[in-house]
Amino acid sequence: MDKIFVIAFNDLRIYLSQRGNLISLTAIPIVLAAVFGLSSAPRGGSIAVDFIDQDNTPASQALVDALLATNDAFVRGSEVENIESARTRVGEGTASAAIVIPQGFAQALQTFEALPILYFSREDSFGDPIQHSVNTVISQLNSSIIAARAGELVLNALDIEAESGALYARAQDLLAQELVVYDLRLSNSEGDLQPGEGFGQSVPGLGAMFVMFTVLGGMATLLRDRQNWTLQRVIVMPVSRAQVLGGKILSLFILGMIQYLILFGFGGLMGLEIGSRIVLLVFVMAAFALCITALTFAIASSIGSEGQAIYLANLLSVTLAALGGGWWPLEVVPPFMQTLGHISPVAWVMDGFNTLIYFDGGLMDILPYVSVLFGSSIVLFAIGIRRFRIVN
Amino acid sequence: MDAMVETKGLGKTFVRKDSTPIHAVKGVSFSIHRGEIFSLLGPNGAGKTTTISMISGLIEPSEGDAYIGGYSIRQQPRQAKQLIGVVPQEIALYPELTARQNLWFFGRMYSLRGKELRMRMDEVIEFMDLEERQHDRIDTFSGGMKRRVNIGVGLLNRPQLVYMDEPTAGVDPQNRRRILDTVFRLRDEYQMTVLYTTHLMEEAEELSDRIGIIDYGEIIALGTQAELTERIGAEDRLVIEVKRPSDEETLLDALRAHPQASKVAYQVDDLKDGDRRGGNTVMPAEEAVLTVYCQNGRKLLAEVLNIIAQQVEISSIEVRQPDLEAVFLHLTGRALRD
Ligand SMILES: Nc1ncnc2c1ncn2[C@@H]1O[C@H](COP(=O)(O)OP(=O)(O)OP(=O)(O)O)[C@@H](O)[C@H]1O
Ligand SMILES: [Mg+2]
Numbered sequence: 001m002d003k004i005f006v007i008a009f010n011d012l013r014i015y016l017s018q019r020g021n022l023i024s025l026t027a028i029p030i031v032l033a034a035v036f037g038l039s040s041a042p043r044g045g046s047i048a049v050d051f052i053d054q055d056n057t058p059a060s061q062a063l064v065d066a067l068l069a070t071n072d073a074f075v076r077g078s079e080v081e082n083i084e085s086a087r088t089r090v091g092e093g094t095a096s097a098a099i100v101i102p103q104g105f106a107q108a109l110q111t112f113e114a115l116p117i118l119y120f121s122r123e124d125s126f127g128d129p130i131q132h133s134v135n136t137v138i139s140q141l142n143s144s145i146i147a148a149r150a151g152e153l154v155l156n157a158l159d160i161e162a163e164s165g166a167l168y169a170r171a172q173d174l175l176a177q178e179l180v181v182y183d184l185r186l187s188n189s190e191g192d193l194q195p196g197e198g199f200g201q202s203v204p205g206l207g208a209m210f211v212m213f214t215v216l217g218g219m220a221t222l223l224r225d226r227q228n229w230t231l232q233r234v235i236v237m238p239v240s241r242a243q244v245l246g247g248k249i250l251s252l253f254i255l256g257m258i259q260y261l262i263l264f265g266f267g268g269l270m271g272l273e274i275g276s277r278i279v280l281l282v283f284v285m286a287a288f289a290l291c292i293t294a295l296t297f298a299i300a301s302s303i304g305s306e307g308q309a310i311y312l313a314n315l316l317s318v319t320l321a322a323l324g325g326g327w328w329p330l331e332v333v334p335p336f337m338q339t340l341g342h343i344s345p346v347a348w349v350m351d352g353f354n355t356l357i358y359f360d361g362g363l364m365d366i367l368p369y370v371s372v373l374f375g376s377s378i379v380l381f382a383i384g385i386r387r388f389r390i391v392n
Numbered sequence: 393m394d395a396m397v398e399t400k401g402l403g404k405t406f407v408r409k410d411s412t413p414i415h416a417v418k419g420v421s422f423s424i425h426r427g428e429i430f431s432l433l434g435p436n437g438a439g440k441t442t443t444i445s446m447i448s449g450l451i452e453p454s455e456g457d458a459y460i461g462g463y464s465i466r467q468q469p470r471q472a473k474q475l476i477g478v479v480p481q482e483i484a485l486y487p488e489l490t491a492r493q494n495l496w497f498f499g500r501m502y503s504l505r506g507k508e509l510r511m512r513m514d515e516v517i518e519f520m521d522l523e524e525r526q527h528d529r530i531d532t533f534s535g536g537m538k539r540r541v542n543i544g545v546g547l548l549n550r551p552q553l554v555y556m557d558e559p560t561a562g563v564d565p566q567n568r569r570r571i572l573d574t575v576f577r578l579r580d581e582y583q584m585t586v587l588y589t590t591h592l593m594e595e596a597e598e599l600s601d602r603i604g605i606i607d608y609g610e611i612i613a614l615g616t617q618a619e620l621t622e623r624i625g626a627e628d629r630l631v632i633e634v635k636r637p638s639d640e641e642t643l644l645d646a647l648r649a650h651p652q653a654s655k656v657a658y659q660v661d662d663l664k665d666g667d668r669r670g671g672n673t674v675m676p677a678e679e680a681v682l683t684v685y686c687q688n689g690r691k692l693l694a695e696v697l698n699i700i701a702q703q704v705e706i707s708s709i710e711v712r713q714p715d716l717e718a719v720f721l722h723l724t725g726r727a728l729r730d
Pocket of ligand 2: 440441442481557
């Protein structure tokens with residue numbers, strides 16, 4: 001047992017003696033978490049959008065339905081009287097966004113007039129799922145309007161059979177006057193953003209990615225240990241294979257936990273509420289760190305060179321994080337991507353963290369997610385430990 | 393005599409990726425006595441590292457077993473390993489750590505701790521002459537210094553058996569000298585048994601009490617240097633460089649007629665023009681080399697020179713006593729150094 005700790009201690013000492021490692025353990029994740037955390041707004045499982053339908057025609061209702069259909073997470077907010085109260089609700093965070101469809105919307109569609117649709121949100125456009133949806137729907141609408149217009153122009157042209165030059169000019173003119181969306185985004189400072197809430201996504205999400213960078217990067221360390229013959233030297237001493245592997249596993253697991261704790265510590269400083277849920281948060285972190293350690297061992301035995309190891313570690317960290325909702329909440333992606341995303345352990349750990357951070361969940365609520373992570377750790381360890389070679 | 397190491401039919405077969413087998417070591421049996429320096433001498437790829445890797449428990453033998461101080465490396469690896477100190481062919485150290493930190497870690501792997509560990513570390517640092525640089529990182533050390541730390545780690549547990557796998561590879565002459573002296577001190581001052589591998593005949597000759605010559609995974613000869621040379625009936629060689637005689641046969645006949653000369657070889661290295669330009673003209677060599685094989689070279693030298701001097705001019709003379717090179721050549725028909 002004692003030797004396991006000494007091996008883990010020695011590996012950590014080697015890791016921490018390299019300045020590059022210290023920077024990638026602390027400075028880089030903190031800077032990125034800060035950037036992401038400050039630029040994303042609070043969210044829960046669902047996103048409330050206020051619609052103010054001043055037109056109240058079948059056409060305007062169709063637009064609302066189309067918007068709601070783009071994202072499962074959108075829910076219709078309460079009916080708001082006027083633009084001022086919508087603005088207030090968004091500013092207070094009661095609603096995530098408000099969309100105002102002005103009177104005359106249906107009419108404008110018929111006559112091809114430009115018409116402002118008002119849109120309020122507290123978020124920056126980066127990572128704002130509502131605005132993405134609005135843009136998608138509006139551009140679809142615009143395309144069909146342009147097509148209709150062009151068609152009408154052609155018909156007119158055939159009837160009148162003259163002034164083709166003027167006709168062309170008018171077509172150009174009309175194309176330039178698309179239906180206009182006025183993006184009246186409110187700045188963060190105007191709204192009363194609760195500090196720290198934005199870190200509820202960025203800290204666990206980027207945490208997952210950096211834990212993967214750090215722990216999967218351990219593949220390269222394992223290879224170097226064998227290339228240097230230090231691994232072989234240890235095994236010809238009175239040390240068992242199990243002790244060597246135990247030490248290596250422990251050091252990678254601890255590194256993963258250090259990485260998470262650095263990020264959550266930073267999140268805590270930035271106002272992310274950690275307090276009472278700290279034990280459960282650490283439990284979720286441990287499940288993920290263990291799972292990634294197991295993954296590291298499972299693939300390390302198939303890697304030929306240190307260069308390959310580093311490349312693969314980075315590739316896996318980035319794709320698994322993106323796929324599993326480490327970069328943006330999974331609720332904003334289409335349902336099939338949400339399902340697909342759950343092949344990534346990041347999706348499970350994010351489910352666990354979200355349950356704790358946004359829904360005030362308890363141990364029983366996170367148990368399903370944590371079990372998946374622990375379960376896959378067992379499978380991956382079984383593969384990795386059996387295949388791990390001390391001598392090539 | 394008490395055996396420190398005993399191998400019984402120890403063999404290793406590696407399987408290549410295309411599943412063809414490589415018989416790296418073919419069932420070798422030999423023993424190493426307590427307190428002796430035993431060298432495994434063989435060309436690159438002979439199976440030296442594979443043999444000691446099995447003896448030290450790094451790789452599992454395909455057949456046979458090795459006993460260290462009576463403990464089977466397969467059945468009682470812990471007890472066996474406790475007796476061994478290992479100096480691998482590679483510099484098996486953590487380059488990011490200092491010499492002391494490396495010693496500390498490996499000492500802990502031998503279950504040393506506290507005051508005792510500190511004492512052993514100081515002892516090794518002094519023995520390997522590392523005091524000044526003990527707090528510096530290994531990656532700032534010269535090749536020779538790294539080798540010394542590499543050896544030092546192998547001595548931490550005061551082993552009864554030290555194995556050293558080509559410890560002088562890539563080391564300058566001064567450091568090589570120091571390392572060889574260290575090997576003697578381990579035997580003479582600490583009564584350790586040393587298993588030393590090398591492909592350098594001179595090292596094996598200088599160091600070894602006994603030598604095992606290994607080739608293609610087999611021990612083809614084993615004994616003291618005297619025993620080995622005697623066993624093949626190796627003779628002295630008189631190597632005489634002469635101006636090329638006009639009548640070669642007369643000279644050779646005269647030498648062969650001498651009752652104590654068992655064999656006479658004659659060699660001229662004509663310089664073919666083709667060596668330079670691809671043409672066919674032959675430039676006859678001006679010099680020739682005569683090699684006379686006989687039992688007691690020094691005694692015979694005067695007579696042989698007398699015969700030769702009557703016919704041609706002599707440029708140089710050398711008496712070569714039988715060496716391991718000759719043994720290897722005799723046994724395998726190949727030179728050791730290619
Ligand atoms: N892991 C391995 N897999 C396959 N073949 C191997 C392996 N290790 C060694 N061999 C082969 O076994 C033979 C003996 O190798 P070994 O390293 O024991 O030789 P050596 O005498 O130590 O040579 P050197 O002087 O070059 O160190 C060689 O042909 C080598 O290619
Ligand atoms: Mg070797």
